[in-house]
Amino acid sequence: xxxxxxxxxxxxxxxxxxxxxxxxxxxxxxxxxxxxxxxxxxxxxxxxxxxxxxxxxxxxxxxxxxxxxxxx
Amino acid sequence: xxxxxxxxxxxxxxxxxxxxxxxxxxxxxxxxxxxxxxxxxxxxxxxxxxxxxxxxxxxxxxxxxxxxxxxxxxxxxxxxxxxxxxxxxxxxxxxxxxxxxxxxxxxxxxxxxxxxxxxxxxxxxxxxxxxxxxxxxxxxxxxxxxxxxxxxxxxxxxxxxxxxxxxxxxxxxxxxxxxxxxxxxxxxxxxxxxxxxxxxxxxxxxxxxxxxxxxxxxxxxxxxxxxxxxxxxxxxxxxxxxxxxxxxxxxxxxxxxxxxxxxxxxxxxxxxxxxxxxxxxxxxxxxxxxxxxxxxxxxxxxxxxxxxxxxxxxxxxxxxxxxxxxxxxxxxxxxxxxxxxxxxxxxxxxxxxxxxxxxxxxxxxxxxxxxxxxxxxxxxxxxxxxxxxxxxxxxxxxxxxxxxxxxxxxxxxxxxxxxxxxxxxxxxxxxxxxxxxxxxxxxxxxxxxxxxxxxxxxxxxx
Numbered sequence: 001x002x003x004x005x006x007x008x009x010x011x012x013x014x015x016x017x018x019x020x021x022x023x024x025x026x027x028x029x030x031x032x033x034x035x036x037x038x039x040x041x042x043x044x045x046x047x048x049x050x051x052x053x054x055x056x057x058x059x060x061x062x063x064x065x066x067x068x069x070x071x072x
Numbered sequence: 073x074x075x076x077x078x079x080x081x082x083x084x085x086x087x088x089x090x091x092x093x094x095x096x097x098x099x100x101x102x103x104x105x106x107x108x109x110x111x112x113x114x115x116x117x118x119x120x121x122x123x124x125x126x127x128x129x130x131x132x133x134x135x136x137x138x139x140x141x142x143x144x145x146x147x148x149x150x151x152x153x154x155x156x157x158x159x160x161x162x163x164x165x166x167x168x169x170x171x172x173x174x175x176x177x178x179x180x181x182x183x184x185x186x187x188x189x190x191x192x193x194x195x196x197x198x199x200x201x202x203x204x205x206x207x208x209x210x211x212x213x214x215x216x217x218x219x220x221x222x223x224x225x226x227x228x229x230x231x232x233x234x235x236x237x238x239x240x241x242x243x244x245x246x247x248x249x250x251x252x253x254x255x256x257x258x259x260x261x262x263x264x265x266x267x268x269x270x271x272x273x274x275x276x277x278x279x280x281x282x283x284x285x286x287x288x289x290x291x292x293x294x295x296x297x298x299x300x301x302x303x304x305x306x307x308x309x310x311x312x313x314x315x316x317x318x319x320x321x322x323x324x325x326x327x328x329x330x331x332x333x334x335x336x337x338x339x340x341x342x343x344x345x346x347x348x349x350x351x352x353x354x355x356x357x358x359x360x361x362x363x364x365x366x367x368x369x370x371x372x373x374x375x376x377x378x379x380x381x382x383x384x385x386x387x388x389x390x391x392x393x394x395x396x397x398x399x400x401x402x403x404x405x406x407x408x409x410x411x412x413x414x415x416x417x418x419x420x421x422x423x424x425x426x427x428x429x430x431x432x433x434x435x436x437x438x439x440x441x442x443x444x445x446x447x448x449x450x451x452x453x454x455x456x457x458x459x460x461x462x463x464x465x466x467x468x469x470x471x472x473x474x475x476x477x478x479x480x481x482x483x484x485x486x487x488x489x490x491x492x493x494x495x496x497x498x499x500x501x502x503x504x505x506x507x508x509x510x511x512x513x514x515x516x517x518x519x520x521x522x523x524x525x526x527x528x529x530x531x532x533x534x
Contacts, residue, residue, distance in 0.1 A: 038196055056473060
């Protein structure tokens with residue numbers, strides 16, 4: 001029996017069969033909702049990530065400064 | 073028991089009671105059926121057919137990154153430095169791009185999740201939204217530059233700015249109107265290959281092939297160390313390795329439906345894309361190298377000005393091809409970059425995100441896509457805005473934002489809980505570490521040159 005997706009447009013039984021045969025389980029759009037468990041960051045990983053963010057903010061300030069002196 | 077990719081998903085058979093099947097799934101299943109049929113057959117023709125079916129994200133991301141400002145960066149490189157160090161350097165940057173993009177393709181094929189989604193899930197909402205904002209700002213600035221390039225390129229043919237922007241938006245609409253990933257991909261591939269129009273332009277410039285060969289082998293003549301050189305170096309790196317590429321190729325790989333079985337051909341797709349893009353990039357440098365030989369100041373040229381300057385050297389036809397190439401580069405990139413933003417937003421906001429979505433199911437996805445493009449196009453039409461600074465700085469910003477993005481990629485590609493046995497091999501990790509360090513050093517040097525030019529001069533700069 002044809003099923004309906006969220007927007008109530010019909011999907012034929014043949015297409016449902018095709019989907020179930022052709023796609024891997026976690027390729028289905030409806031199965032993407034469950035979250036992958038959160039990774040527990042170790043000390044070094046936290047240090048690297050925060051260092052990079054500080055680097056990025058610093059460099060963005062440099063770019064803004066460059067634009068400012070360029071436009072003045 | 074070994075840890076498999078996304079081991080939270082049990083390997084049980086799917087039943088119709090388990091899930092709601094959507095049109096997105098049906099379209100993807102039809103694409104996968106063709107792949108399975110080609111894979112089941114033997115023979116050289118079937119191998120090529122399989123490759124033909126699976127190529128796309130890699131070629132599109134590489135040719136998409138040969139965008140308007142990138143081609144102008146390569147043109148400025150040729151005009152400023154001629155044939156020399158930058159020819160092999162640009163080839164090297166594409167080798168770096170292959171190392172990085174291969175990881176995104178592998179991540180997408182193994183997890184069936186986009187890059188933004190994985191960062192959000194594995195590192196939490198703070199890092200997820202931070203990356204999303206990084207990407208969104210960078211993409212928006214880049215989109216503005218694409219419209220500048222389109223406007224400038226079409227300006228060569230006398231097209232008014234408003235008509236150029238409307239044409240680009242119409243092209244974007246046409247590219248996604250079928251609501252079918254496969255049709256979109258094939259259409260865009262056909263247009264993206266037009267990036268190679270810079271090859272005949274280079275041939276019309278009659279480059280000295282002996283100098284080209286010597287430059288490729290010896291990296292000489294070397295440019296002097298100066299702030300201008302550094303900006304060109306950063307611009308050329310930014311023209312090849314940028315954050316949106318990571319998000320785009322992984323999301324496109326997922327949308328196309330690639331699986332672990334497809335990784336080998338996904339690598340070929342990425343390498344072919346890099347080879348095509350490197351060819352177009354080197355051709356652009358060669359095309360404008362005659363300007364260097366005639367000592368013409370061209371570093372701040374836009375597309376139309378390059379085309380005008382090249383006209384006495386390569387003829388009207390060659391100049392027109394150059395301008396058309398810039399238009400094509402801007403148009404293809406405006407599509408891929410808008411889609412990259414829409415994919416990432418959908419992944420982080422947990423809204424449907426696929427080019428297979430009908431308009432009714434993908435309102436948010438298509439709204440983000442069009443909103444980004446329309447706003448960027450409108451900004452370009454505001455008179456008096458200092459657009460040249462956006463063009464000059466956008467690639468530099470991309471380089472500065474790249475190291476953090478690469479670190480997330482590196483951690484995800486080595487995350488055994490996510491990738492299972494497909495974690496990066498040691499040689500790939502060594503290469504990636506080298507790329508991250510190289511990009512970070514380039515960014516730091518740029519920072520020093522701006523805030524402490526005296527230190528930079530002490531280091532040997534001018």
